[in-house]
Amino acid sequence: MDIQILQLIDGAKDATGLTVIIDVFRAFSTACFAMEKGAEKIIPVGNIEKAYQIREKNPEFLLMGERNEMKPHGFDFGNSPSQLLHANLTGKTIVHTTSSGTQGIEAAAHAPEIITGSFVNAHAIIRYIKKLNPETLSLVCMGYACEYPTDEDTLCAEYIRNELKGLPNDFNKMKEIIRKGSGKRFFEAEKQEWAPKEDFDLCLDLNRFNFVLRVEKSSAYNFLQKIDMPENL
Numbered sequence: 766m767d768i769q770i771l772q773l774i775d776g777a778k779d780a781t782g783l784t785v786i787i788d789v790f791r792a793f794s795t796a797c798f799a800m801e802k803g804a805e806k807i808i809p810v811g812n813i814e815k816a817y818q819i820r821e822k823n824p825e826f827l828l829m830g831e832r833n834e835m836k837p838h839g840f841d842f843g844n845s846p847s848q849l850l851h852a853n854l855t856g857k858t859i860v861h862t863t864s865s866g867t868q869g870i871e872a873a874a875h876a877p878e879i880i881t882g883s884f885v886n887a888h889a890i891i892r893y894i895k896k897l898n899p900e901t902l903s904l905v906c907m908g909y910a911c912e913y914p915t916d917e918d919t920l921c922a923e924y925i926r927n928e929l930k931g932l933p934n935d936f937n938k939m940k941e942i943i944r945k946g947s948g949k950r951f952f953e954a955e956k957q958e959w960a961p962k963e964d965f966d967l968c969l970d971l972n973r974f975n976f977v978l979r980v981e982k983s984s985a986y987n988f989l990q991k992i993d994m995p996e997n998l
Contacts, residue, residue, distance in 0.1 A: 766898065768929065770922045771905045772914050777872035782901025784873050785890060785925065787882030789917040790948065791844050792830075792866030792907075794883040794968040796978055798846040799829065800991045803855030807989040809867040809980070813837060816862040819986065823858070830862040833910075835959040847963040865907035870980055870987070876903065879980040881989065884921055884936075885967075886974040889994040891928045893977045896994075902929075915947040917968075940969055 771779055777786065787793070796807055810816050813832060817839070820826050828840040836843030842852070844863050861867060866881070873879055878897075882890060882904065894902060904925060906918035920939045927934045944965070950956055951965040975996065978989040 766902055766929065767900060768902045768904065768926050770919070770926065771903055772919075773906070773908050774868060774872050774911045776903075776905045777869040777907070778874070780873045780876045780903035780905050782877070782903055783894065783897055783899040784876035784879045784903040784905060785882040785894075785922075786866060786869040786873060786879060786905050786907060787918045787921050788863065788866030788869065788907045789883050789921050789968055790915070790951075791846065791964055791968055792861070792863040793881035793978065794885050795829070795844050795846045795849065796861060796866075796881060796989060797883060797885050797974050797976075798849045798967070799852075799854055799859055799861075800976065800978065800989075801974060802849055802852050803857070804859050805856050806858045807978070808858065808860045808986045809870045809989060810860060810862045810986075811868045811871040813862050816860045819860050825858070827854070827857055827859045828862075829859050830867070831959070832864060834864075834956075843959060845959070845961065845964055846967040847961050864910040868911050869905055869907045873905065881978040881980075882921060882925070884917075884924070884969055884971050886972070886976060886978075887921065887924060888928075888972045889975050889977050891925060892994045893992070894925070894929060909947065916943045917947060936971055943969065
């Protein structure tokens with residue numbers, strides 16, 4: 766298996782083979798929490814205006830996401846797993862737009878198959894990759910607003926690669942690097958309203974979920990489908 770670690774929008778555009786679009790803080794961690802809370806479908810979109818347009822045509826849909834880390838006007842939820850802990854999303858369709866992760870999905874036009882990447886379902890992702898055993902695996906780290914690489918996305922890619930190659934991982938060390946680096950914003954007092962410290966731990970709750978989220982294409986909208994990956998697979 767040829768494993769390549771790519772960065773940002775250019776990396777997504779260059780992705781080939783089975784592609785994992787990684788956004789730990791917080792898009793694809795939040796998406797997993799939404800699925801756990803019963804969401805039937807998540808529609809990832811890059812353009813926020815498109816999100817509003819989809820909602821206008823489908824007023825029963827919920828809007829979730831962020832711009833500049835904050836919940837946009839008229840959205841039901843921000844891009845925050847802590848906001849979903851007590852939500853009942855059973856049967857709901859969610860339109861999800863973010864500054865990084867959902868941009869990567871749209872940019873990965875040459876990828877024949879796309880799944881999302883985060884620490885909260887890392888081992889499910891690894892089991893899925895092993896099951897498919899693709900010739901080429903692209904691990905795309907979306908970074909901060911697609912502007913620069915971040916510790917958490919790059920380390921998540923390295924974690925997945927190491928597990929696939931049988932190399933050791935020290936997740937506690939990774940978590941400390943993230944805490945002192947790109948994750949330190951979650952502990953700044955002035956940012957607690959939109960980047961609460963609870964999100965740091967929720968997004969780094971390793972292997973909380975035993976499913977992957979795969980991008981499915983349809984004539985109307987692309988959407989994320991939940992695929993269970995139990996431990997015995």
